[in-house]
Amino acid sequence: MKIVIDAMGGDHAPQNIIAGVVEALNEYKVPVVLVGIQGQIETELKKHAYAKHLVEIIHAPEVISMDDPASASIRQKKNSSITVGIGLLKKPGYDAFISAGNTGAVVAASTIFLGMIPGVDRPGIGCVIPTLEKFSFMIDVGANTAAKPEHLLQYAKMAKVYANLVLDVPKPRVGLLNIGAEECKGTGLEKEAHKMLEEKEPDFIGNVEANEIYNGKAHCIVCDGYVGNVALKVSEGLMESVGELLKREIKKNPVAILGALLLKSSLKEAKRSIDYSEYGGAPLLGVDGLVLISHGRSSPKAIKNAIRAAIREVDHNILAKIKEEASK
Amino acid sequence: MKIVIDAMGGDHAPQNIIAGVVEALNEYKVPVVLVGIQGQIETELKKHAYAKHLVEIIHAPEVISMDDPASASIRQKKNSSITVGIGLLKKPGYDAFISAGNTGAVVAASTIFLGMIPGVDRPGIGCVIPTLEKFSFMIDVGANTAAKPEHLLQYAKMAKVYANLVLDVPKPRVGLLNIGAEECKGTGLEKEAHKMLEEKEPDFIGNVEANEIYNGKAHCIVCDGYVGNVALKVSEGLMESVGELLKREIKKNPVAILGALLLKSSLKEAKRSIDYSEYGGAPLLGVDGLVLISHGRSSPKAIKNAIRAAIREVDHNILAKIKEEASK
Numbered sequence: 119m120k121i122v123i124d125a126m127g128g129d130h131a132p133q134n135i136i137a138g139v140v141e142a143l144n145e146y147k148v149p150v151v152l153v154g155i156q157g158q159i160e161t162e163l164k165k166h167a168y169a170k171h172l173v174e175i176i177h178a179p180e181v182i183s184m185d186d187p188a189s190a191s192i193r194q195k196k197n198s199s200i201t202v203g204i205g206l207l208k209k210p211g212y213d214a215f216i217s218a219g220n221t222g223a224v225v226a227a228s229t230i231f232l233g234m235i236p237g238v239d240r241p242g243i244g245c246v247i248p249t250l251e252k253f254s255f256m257i258d259v260g261a262n263t264a265a266k267p268e269h270l271l272q273y274a275k276m277a278k279v280y281a282n283l284v285l286d287v288p289k290p291r292v293g294l295l296n297i298g299a300e301e302c303k304g305t306g307l308e309k310e311a312h313k314m315l316e317e318k319e320p321d322f323i324g325n326v327e328a329n330e331i332y333n334g335k336a337h338c339i340v341c342d343g344y345v346g347n348v349a350l351k352v353s354e355g356l357m358e359s360v361g362e363l364l365k366r367e368i369k370k371n372p373v374a375i376l377g378a379l380l381l382k383s384s385l386k387e388a389k390r391s392i393d394y395s396e397y398g399g400a401p402l403l404g405v406d407g408l409v410l411i412s413h414g415r416s417s418p419k420a421i422k423n424a425i426r427a428a429i430r431e432v433d434h435n436i437l438a439k440i441k442e443e444a445s446k
Numbered sequence: 447m448k449i450v451i452d453a454m455g456g457d458h459a460p461q462n463i464i465a466g467v468v469e470a471l472n473e474y475k476v477p478v479v480l481v482g483i484q485g486q487i488e489t490e491l492k493k494h495a496y497a498k499h500l501v502e503i504i505h506a507p508e509v510i511s512m513d514d515p516a517s518a519s520i521r522q523k524k525n526s527s528i529t530v531g532i533g534l535l536k537k538p539g540y541d542a543f544i545s546a547g548n549t550g551a552v553v554a555a556s557t558i559f560l561g562m563i564p565g566v567d568r569p570g571i572g573c574v575i576p577t578l579e580k581f582s583f584m585i586d587v588g589a590n591t592a593a594k595p596e597h598l599l600q601y602a603k604m605a606k607v608y609a610n611l612v613l614d615v616p617k618p619r620v621g622l623l624n625i626g627a628e629e630c631k632g633t634g635l636e637k638e639a640h641k642m643l644e645e646k647e648p649d650f651i652g653n654v655e656a657n658e659i660y661n662g663k664a665h666c667i668v669c670d671g672y673v674g675n676v677a678l679k680v681s682e683g684l685m686e687s688v689g690e691l692l693k694r695e696i697k698k699n700p701v702a703i704l705g706a707l708l709l710k711s712s713l714k715e716a717k718r719s720i721d722y723s724e725y726g727g728a729p730l731l732g733v734d735g736l737v738l739i740s741h742g743r744s745s746p747k748a749i750k751n752a753i754r755a756a757i758r759e760v761d762h763n764i765l766a767k768i769k770e771e772a773s774k
Contacts, residue, residue, distance in 0.1 A: 185628070187630070249687065250687055250690055250691065260625065263625070263632070263633050264633065295676070297588065297591070297672055297675045297676065297679075300513065302515070304591070304672065305591050305592065305672055327679055327683075328675070328676040328677075328678075328679035328680040328682075328683060329679040329680065329682045329683030329686070330683060331680055331683055331684075332680075332683050332684050332686075332687035333683060333686075333687060344625055344632070344633055344673070345672070345673060345676050347625045347656070348623070348625065348656040348673050348676060348677055349656075349676055349677070349680045350656075351625075351655055351656035351657040352656040352657065352659055352660075352677045352680050352681055353680060353681075353684050354656075354657045355655075355656060355657030355658060355659055355660050355661065356659075356660050356681050356684055356685070357684070357688075358657070358660075358661075359577065359578055359660035359661060360685070360688075362578055363578065364712065364713070367712035367713075367715045368709070368712050370712070371711065371712055373708050374708060374709050374711065374712040376705075376708050377704075377705045377706065377707065377708025377709030377710075377712070378705065378709055378712075379705065380701050380702060380704050380705025380708065381696070381702050381705030381706055381709055382705075383699065383702065384692065384695035384696050384698070384699055384702040384705070384706075385692070385695075387695045
């Protein structure tokens, strides 16, 4: 097994990427391939102690920035870490690709170079969501902002495989994100998708409202990529603002400061349960290869955990299982 | 001034509604009109002490339930508290209507019976959002799930009036909810709306990503009603789950229980800052009358605060000001 990593992707690359890779090397002893500007990668690696025989560097002189237009940058920067890294998945022995870089470019390059798997028309980014019951899996959170009902049905099939094999949910329930419980709710997309899911998806439990995403009602939640992206980002922003607000309140009051100290481990544990970096990588499903997208602001821990998630995907052979389900 | 209240609307009606009205009567001394099943209203009122001369009851024998289809129920239940209550706004002396009932029915009845104001094509539900900087105002959060670019421009005009007069923002900044900062982001709606806002809205500052809703980047955030509804509800669900999670963590550890006790007032204060019921009522803008929609699960405090919000809307004469801006 070899995990390919975009060393240049993300707001804190290559520092955070390399630091996370080194943590993963020490913990999981899995061979990794770092793709990017060789000199910069080597400079960063020198700062750490790690098992050198597990690391391969592949030079890719170009960098696609976070603001580059997705499709154009793929065509123009043929030697970028993203294009070269995804290209490697076509060769035997390279099992998964992880990038914290430009999401649009990763989606475009994966679609172009790897192609779609039979039975799936559009890629979808899946996101592992912490819930009161453990985890849910929401797809799509940003790859496909013009979803059709059949795309949501395809997402449901893939999400069930992921939830089952990677998240250990024995019998995943599928829900459709919507603005009401009744089947007549939503836009044309949701109404049509509701019908189609009811007809063709045996584990469909109906609509899930956005306030139910975190309560574990459904293990797999399918939605259009625009809406899913908003749901994910609003959660991120809200947690940040609430944390900031709480800090401000605590600072006003010395008794509260003491309280916060005593509460520290519980707060930390609760934060850990809802921290995206605990999971680290969002799988891009539907393309013919294992691709994981990490947050642009990924910490070393998030990168390490994305590598752990990639290892799990390879170990469970989820690409083959997804292909099997999608072709049914 | 008279505030009309749907006594039958919401999950805990008429109990919570009447309890909230009584709190408002005692605090604001404003005349209210309770619309609904007279017997039930009188039974509830008997449980409280209040200034009887401030209360008028108008009997409406039918009730539109939370699950009734919106338009059909308006046609079929002509004597419901919603239809009768909104009808009162056409008469002089009845200034605003508040309902915690079926949102779709309130929107439909308001549109049909009050009509749209000149220059506005679709109603929008505005929501006051607590931010690190104080408040923002997001519109639409659920009235119009097939928004066109010009609707978002109209929402922007109305939102500025509301933010300025009701939320005391001297010069409100307008943002477009989108999934990226660049103008090329989003679906056809957002791309077109971005162009239109840039051209016609002098206070437009560009796209606002969902993770920026709570940081105060924009005072007025315009979006399609489907997306706005998801953003709002995901926030609600996340806060509930985080609260529950924190409780579970704290219970595991006696030191943390002490910490939580010491932190109580700060937690309470932070919760207050992000609590929807602090504001209580979401204004339905664009219709020719002052209509406020409260959450179906409204507590008495939320109803009291909705009445306070309605009083503020009447005092600031916002309907006339919105009409003035919308016709420009």
